[in-house]
Amino acid sequence: MRPHHLKHKTLAALAALALGASAHAADVHVVSSGGFAQAYKDLAGPYERASGDHLVAAWGPSMGTTKNAIPARLARGEPIDVVIMVGDALDKLMAEGRLEPGSKVVLANSPIACAVRHGAAQPDIGTVDGLRQAFLHASRVAYSDSASGEYIKRQLLDKLGIRQQMEGKAAQIPATPVGEIIARGEADFGCQQKSELKPVQGIDIVGLMPQEMQLNTQFAGAVVRGAGHPEAARALLRFLAAPANARAIEATGLEPVAAPH
Template sequence: MQRQSSLLRRRFVLSAVMAAAISTAPLAQAADRLVAVSSGGFAEAFKELAVRYEKDTPGVTVDRQFGPSMGETKQAIPARLARGEPLDVLIMVGPALDKLIEQGLVDGATKVVLADSYIACAVPAGAAAPELGTVDQVKAAFLSAPSIAWSDSASGEYIQNVLLKRLGIEAEVKAKGRQIPATPVGEIVASRQAAFGCQQRSELQPVKGIRIVGELPAELQKITPYAAGIVASSRHRAQAEAFIRYLASGGSAETLTRSGLHARTR
């Protein structure tokens, strides 16, 4: 009887240990799983740098997700935060990140500007390319294109609400142009749904089937900073801080430049 009782006790202890191990395993995994969301302009650099970070930081997994910095789509970063999604790091248009900081959704002390992005324009591969070196050439390019596309994020908002007015061609261009939600403008141009399209160079660059004509000239250019910050509700602050430091390090500069961005690494 005593032997049987001892055996039962040992089985009970073993079961308890196994149950504890099983119950804590997901917590351990969750502690090393960093959820980071990048908007389109930084996406290509983010993909490469996140993979490198995982290799350089054993035991840490970066859950790579994507969504616009603004706009009405359900994947837009503000909408995801409003739904209470458990996000840790945001990489997005700087002014859009500032709005989230003002709302208390992102810790302002963690904001780091990583790179600057310039607006470029493209035509379908094989199509004639307009000149964009001067203000008059840009105006002529918009007027001569039979159809035009721009994004619903930072570059598109600038084109739609500022650039066209400044050029004095708002009515003519809006009659044949459209703002594209979520889908990269380059894909619209590549499929010939638009003969001419403008977006951040870093968003156009990965798209096949287009020819990037060039960036807008300095007089018309809108430089968009991309910045990273930690979501205020993040439970993985130390890991998030380490990842942002990695993105902002000098070792990331070449990747950022190759992706079409102008690095601000330290």
């Protein structure tokens, strides 16, 4: 759902965009990972109305080998103008020459939250021991195949000292949002970026991981090398990063980089 105050908070950004927009309307192809997806959806309409451009959106993980993963889409030459994804993964694509040098725009940071199925007992994960017990007491734990899940798999389980205990009952989920796995009853506890859990029906977010165990994931956008509409792509990124849109981004569970106006 779009934030109620979105219209008022984007006026300055819309005015700036109108001055900088290209003279001819374009079909701008955008691929976003799930962490920024809701913020993008909430801001796409105002951008289209101000610019006259038409946004063609698709979704995919920032990393991994699934068909819709952003690296896989670029590797097979999909016509994409803008990617919005985890910053570290974007930097890797930039180093590989798949994105326009200097076009990276940091949009937001995203903390990891955890959830249970709607109506289920909610563990207290406000402390390190509470988080540890939530993992241990769950019969099946889900985490993603993107940044938050890689962190859980490669670092968090060791930090909590429970890697061996979680073998066989903690699973990395390819492509599908963790919240959907929990809502379907295929896991009774799971963790992912808060912004990815928040739009999912049928779950309750129990809170953020404690600060000592937290990982904030950067989300950023960039122009794809060889994009059909590079100037329109840059205009979209300027709009998404505008301070006037910070509150709309914050409403989706992200921490905006720009100070709100």
